[in-house]
Amino acid sequence: MKQFKKINLAFLPTPVSELTQLTRYLDGPKLLIKRDDQTGLAFGGNKTRKLEYVVQDALSKGADTLITGGAYQSNHCRQTAAAASKFGLNCKLILNGESSVEATGNLLLDRIFNAEIIEVRDRLEREAALKQTFNDVKSKGGKPYLIPIGASDPVGALGYVYAIEELMMQNIDVDWVVLGTSSGGTQAGMVLGKRLFGFKGKILGIGIDDTEENLKRSISDLTNKTAELLEIDGGFKGNDILVNSGYMESGYGSFNLEEQKVIKLFAGQEGILLDPVYTSRAAVGLMDLINKKFFKKDETVLFWHTGGQPAIFSDTYSSQIIASFSK
Numbered sequence: 001m002k003q004f005k006k007i008n009l010a011f012l013p014t015p016v017s018e019l020t021q022l023t024r025y026l027d028g029p030k031l032l033i034k035r036d037d038q039t040g041l042a043f044g045g046n047k048t049r050k051l052e053y054v055v056q057d058a059l060s061k062g063a064d065t066l067i068t069g070g071a072y073q074s075n076h077c078r079q080t081a082a083a084a085s086k087f088g089l090n091c092k093l094i095l096n097g098e099s100s101v102e103a104t105g106n107l108l109l110d111r112i113f114n115a116e117i118i119e120v121r122d123r124l125e126r127e128a129a130l131k132q133t134f135n136d137v138k139s140k141g142g143k144p145y146l147i148p149i150g151a152s153d154p155v156g157a158l159g160y161v162y163a164i165e166e167l168m169m170q171n172i173d174v175d176w177v178v179l180g181t182s183s184g185g186t187q188a189g190m191v192l193g194k195r196l197f198g199f200k201g202k203i204l205g206i207g208i209d210d211t212e213e214n215l216k217r218s219i220s221d222l223t224n225k226t227a228e229l230l231e232i233d234g235g236f237k238g239n240d241i242l243v244n245s246g247y248m249e250s251g252y253g254s255f256n257l258e259e260q261k262v263i264k265l266f267a268g269q270e271g272i273l274l275d276p277v278y279t280s281r282a283a284v285g286l287m288d289l290i291n292k293k294f295f296k297k298d299e300t301v302l303f304w305h306t307g308g309q310p311a312i313f314s315d316t317y318s319s320q321i322i323a324s325f326s327k
């Protein structure tokens with residue numbers, strides 16, 4: 001197996017704790033939480049583990065500029081901007097969606113980290129602008145490094161291959177891992193880490209913004225490519241990837257009433273903050289599956305907190321959270 005170096009960006013291992021109040025309240029399986037919202041880089045989140053490998057790769061290739069993209073409240077972009085600062089790299093972010101008048105939440109943090117922001121309307125324009133920006137930097141004699149959306153490429157996924165090893169070293173028996181899945185690098189890494197280190201738990205992704213069919217294909221594909229990078233056996237198929245996309249009806253970034261309620265449930269029962277885009281949706285899925293008795297009562301379910309809380313402080317989401325208090 002090939003070995004990869006990484007830079008240090010995260011505080012690891014992230015803690016695991018019991019959700020004792022919530023477990024009692026729901027009267028279902030035993031619930032644990034792994035706090036990757038506490039990875040520590042500029043308010044943390046799951047992209048930090050990926051960036052430890054991705055930025056290492058960029059530096060080893062002599063890059064001077066990181067280029068990536070996402071939505072206005074992208075957690076990935078915020079963590080990339082912070083990582084760029086730490087290693088003296090320029091950072092250019094292509095952001096799509098309705099721009100808020102004021103820079104709030106993650107967008108404010110991007111600005112504090114001095115990232116250059118390029119605004120586009122939608123995901124299609126974003127793809128074109130990523131390429132354009134890459135070529136512009138290159139033609140001016142710079143050394144650009146393009147990080148795909150969510151840092152979900154084989155190098156980024158390595159962060160979650162080793163996150164599974166980390167969880168196993170914490171010596172906790174887990175039957176299920178539940179996480180929010182979007183660009184898929186987190187789950188792909190976990191699935192490969194499960195096989196590589198013999199992790200017994202099943203890994204269930206709650207689809208944030210894509211269908212089960214697409215996610216099974218893209219995540220198994222990325223798992224295979226990551227295995228190839230590590231020079232180990234792949235052969236993963238769509239059905240090796242467990243996903244449930246039953247909770248994304250309202251679309252990416254639209255914050256529905258169930259999600260607002262689950263944020264208040266976690267806050268009220270555990271003093272833990274979920275985010276309005278990913279972990280609240282994943283938690284709605286988790287709650288629903290517990291209600292439907294999908295998990296056995298003697299099983300242990302670990303909710304993998306992937307971060308994202310700075311979005312709470314954005315204009316868009318803070319006003320919706322406030323409005324939900326009266327519902």
Ligand SMILES: *Cc1c(COP(=O)(O)O)cnc(C)c1O
Pocket residue numbers: 045046047075076150152180181182183184185186187275278279306307308
């Ligand atoms: C990016 C992100 C995810 C999804 O991770 P993927 O690797 O893109 O599937 C989940 N939660 C938060 C808070 C994120 O920022």
